[in-house]
Amino acid sequence: MKSKTLIVVLGISAASVAGAYMALSQSKTSSEIARGAQFLPRIGEIAAQLTRVEIERGMQKISLVRDGTSWMLASSDGYPVRFEEVKGLVAGLDALKLDDRMTSRTDRHGELGLAWPDDSGRGARIRLFADSDKPAIDVILGSERANPRGQFVRRADEDQCWRVLGSVSVDVEPRRWVEAELLAIPDGEVRSVTFDGLTLLSTESADGRVSYAAVEPAAPLAAPASIDWTDARKAIATRTLPNWLSRLELDDARRAKGIAPDPALSLSYDMVRGTLRVNAVRDGDSVWISFEAAPKEGAPSADEINAKKKYPGDPFIPDWKTFAAMHAGWEYKLPAWKLNSLEEARNMPDPNEASSAPAEPTQLPSARD
Numbered sequence: 373m374k375s376k377t378l379i380v381v382l383g384i385s386a387a388s389v390a391g392a393y394m395a396l397s398q399s400k401t402s403s404e405i406a407r408g409a410q411f412l413p414r415i416g417e418i419a420a421q422l423t424r425v426e427i428e429r430g431m432q433k434i435s436l437v438r439d440g441t442s443w444m445l446a447s448s449d450g451y452p453v454r455f456e457e458v459k460g461l462v463a464g465l466d467a468l469k470l471d472d473r474m475t476s477r478t479d480r481h482g483e484l485g486l487a488w489p490d491d492s493g494r495g496a497r498i499r500l501f502a503d504s505d506k507p508a509i510d511v512i513l514g515s516e517r518a519n520p521r522g523q524f525v526r527r528a529d530e531d532q533c534w535r536v537l538g539s540v541s542v543d544v545e546p547r548r549w550v551e552a553e554l555l556a557i558p559d560g561e562v563r564s565v566t567f568d569g570l571t572l573l574s575t576e577s578a579d580g581r582v583s584y585a586a587v588e589p590a591a592p593l594a595a596p597a598s599i600d601w602t603d604a605r606k607a608i609a610t611r612t613l614p615n616w617l618s619r620l621e622l623d624d625a626r627r628a629k630g631i632a633p634d635p636a637l638s639l640s641y642d643m644v645r646g647t648l649r650v651n652a653v654r655d656g657d658s659v660w661i662s663f664e665a666a667p668k669e670g671a672p673s674a675d676e677i678n679a680k681k682k683y684p685g686d687p688f689i690p691d692w693k694t695f696a697a698m699h700a701g702w703e704y705k706l707p708a709w710k711l712n713s714l715e716e717a718r719n720m721p722d723p724n725e726a727s728s729a730p731a732e733p734t735q736l737p738s739a740r741d
Contacts, residue, residue, distance in 0.1 A: 411468040411525060411536050412509055419462060421502035430493030432544040448546050451625040451702070457549050464540040465498070465509070471522060474533040484524035485514030486533055496542035497528060513540055546624045554704065557617040557643070558677055558687030565613050566640040568718060569597025572610055584614050598636040599718050608717035616714065617641065617648075619685055624705040628662055631655060637714065645671040646692035653703070659711050660703040667692040 424446075425436040435446040436453055443453040474484060481487040485494035500509040514524035516539045523539035526532060543549075560582045564573045572584040586606045599605070616639070637652035637659060649664035674689035681688045706714075 407470055407472070408537075409470045410466070411470050411534065412465055412511065414508060415462060415466040415500075418500065418502040418508045419466075422462070422500055423503055424501040425458065425461065426499040426501075426507075427496065427542055427544055429496040429542055429544045430491060434544050434546060434549070436549065445546055445549055445625070448550075448625045449627040451546075451550055453549050454551060461498075461540065461542075462500070464538070465500075465511070467538045468523070468525065468536040468540070469538060470534060471537045472535045474524060474535055476532045478531055481526075481531075481533065484533055486512050486524055486526050488512050488528065496544075498540075498542065499528075513542055516541070547622055550622070550625065552621045553619075553684050554622055554699075555617045555620040555690070556681075556685055556687050557689065559615070559618070561643050561645070561689060562614045562617070562641055563644060564642045565616075567609065567613055567638075567714075568599065568601075568636050570601045570606065570609055572613060574614070584610050586610065605717045605720055608720055612713050612717065613639070616710075618687070620710065621707060622704040623707045626660070626703050626705075628701050628703045629653075629655070633662075636718070639714075644668075645674055645689055648692075652706070659706045661706055662703045663696065663699045665692045665696040665699075 423438050427434050427436075433447065436443055436458060437446045437450075438444075439450075443455055443458050444450040445453050475481075482490075482494075488495055488497060494515065496513045498509070498511055498513065499507040502508045510528040512526050512528055514526075514533075516523045517535075520537060521539055522535055522537050525534050525536050560574075560576075562574065564571060565584075566572075571587050573587045574582050574584050576582050586601070586609070601609070631653040633651035633653055637654070639650045639652075641648040641650070646665060646667045651662045651664065653660050653662075678688045680686065
């Protein structure tokens, strides 16, 4: 079980826990501090019983909860969390070793990044819960130091600050806790793409190179274009849309809200091994996407391509049936840079379109001015 794995990773014996706790409780001055003792000796006791982790930085807060042996991002409607991230956070806190006693004056907490509440985002608060509404661990993490690697810390219910060896970098962006990579489709897999009434169709040359050109919409019921696809806009679309799935990641996830898709932002892909519809909805200042995917019968195997995938971002072709089931009912917040690339062609002014507004006449100063 994963909870047992976490205990093994942390590996704290009862004797060392007791010894570290006594060293902490008896330290009263900097000269008496037991350097090298654990800053948070209780983590080894509660690791297997953790049920929730709350993290705050600046104006953002995320909450991770355990459901059996799995972890979910409660602040993102229960989207699955990578267990390795939770394990890494707890192990990082467990590894903090006392180095020196710092100030206990509250008016100086800000100098160490330990003021709380802290809208500036310099400090971060982590609370670990174990089968109780009261946190078993409640700690403020402040500024980090290098050479040797260290960090300023304090317990949330105490004014006393400490410098520890080791550090824990805290991230409250949801994408850092989940499988952020959605797709990384390789070049040549896309046969055609339709976007806002424009269809781009692929052709393959004798040497195997794939290129795309604008054609009439392949589907007779395709939504009409909401803009005029001039040659300049088509050129940008041809350069960006076929490869738009080459590295598709999420910023956040949520349960689908049932908002009607915006046809001017949605895309349809026909690929060698499957079809994919990317539905997009606007919600406030954000755009969220969902998927409709289906495999093609008799399509060639993707094993040869997928065998080359070694790192996140490497091209791969999913099992489209599994992909559809995995993402059903979910919407994903589109990163700003991905949205910008999608809208670039639509919003680009055509250089051939001259302004119809008459030029303002030049006003010459009169002799009386």
